Amino acid sequence: GDQVEQSPSALSLxxxxxxxxxxxxxxxxxxxxxxxxxxxxxxxxxxxxxSGTKENGRLKSTFNSKESYSTLHIRDAQLEDxxxxxxxxxxxxxxxxxxxxxxxxxxxxx
Amino acid sequence: xxxxxxxxxxKVAVTGGKVTLSCNQTNNHNNMYWYRQDTGHGxxxxxxxxxxxxxxxxxxxxxxxxxxxxxxxxxxxxxxxTPSQTSVYFCASGDAGGxxxxxxxxxxxxxxxxx
Numbered sequence: 001g002d003q004v005e006q007s008p009s010a011l012s013l014x015x016x017x018x019x020x021x022x023x024x025x026x027x028x029x030x031x032x033x034x035x036x037x038x039x040x041x042x043x044x045x046x047x048x049x050x051s052g053t054k055e056n057g058r059l060k061s062t063f064n065s066k067e068s069y070s071t072l073h074i075r076d077a078q079l080e081d082x083x084x085x086x087x088x089x090x091x092x093x094x095x096x097x098x099x100x101x102x103x104x105x106x107x108x109x110x
Numbered sequence: 111x112x113x114x115x116x117x118x119x120x121k122v123a124v125t126g127g128k129v130t131l132s133c134n135q136t137n138n139h140n141n142m143y144w145y146r147q148d149t150g151h152g153x154x155x156x157x158x159x160x161x162x163x164x165x166x167x168x169x170x171x172x173x174x175x176x177x178x179x180x181x182x183x184x185x186x187x188x189x190x191x192t193p194s195q196t197s198v199y200f201c202a203s204g205d206a207g208g209x210x211x212x213x214x215x216x217x218x219x220x221x222x223x224x225x
Contacts, residue, residue: 033214044216045214086153088153
């Protein structure tokens, strides 16, 4: 089964509003990374977290290993935020055991 | 910031043909990775490498080979391309430790169409 369940699969936001993306994990993860894939298809690193919360501009991410989830909050959405967002998590056992979510397609509407 | 480049950026191949996707990184990272991205599957790991001369199988290695002739270069090889290998391929590099822990830096991607 899938180790990372990402939701929602698609999201539309009006400019200036915000929302949260979420990844739930079915096994213990020791770190999570969030990426944005922009309209040109390039992947951009947003955050890496081993625990707690990080914030960068209008984005904030939280990782709770004990409760097996991570969130990415977007506030004051802008048109350039449109794209697909992926979380990737590393399992707490073994080596090179990391798993990607299937992505959230975000469309920011003027 | 790490620089990861891929070539070609776009490729059309015929079924049964050989395809080589190249990746170059200039920041002396030990680890390099090849992923493919498909709708409904997200990113899936094909092969990875710990350093020059090393190649390891990822989650979906069937139909692919990899080559790491140097620290900077990591190639993905499709000996007999099939239409099911039509996808977008991403190369990434990272620091020691491997996995998400090393904060991977991604190339711009290669779009491959196999007819």
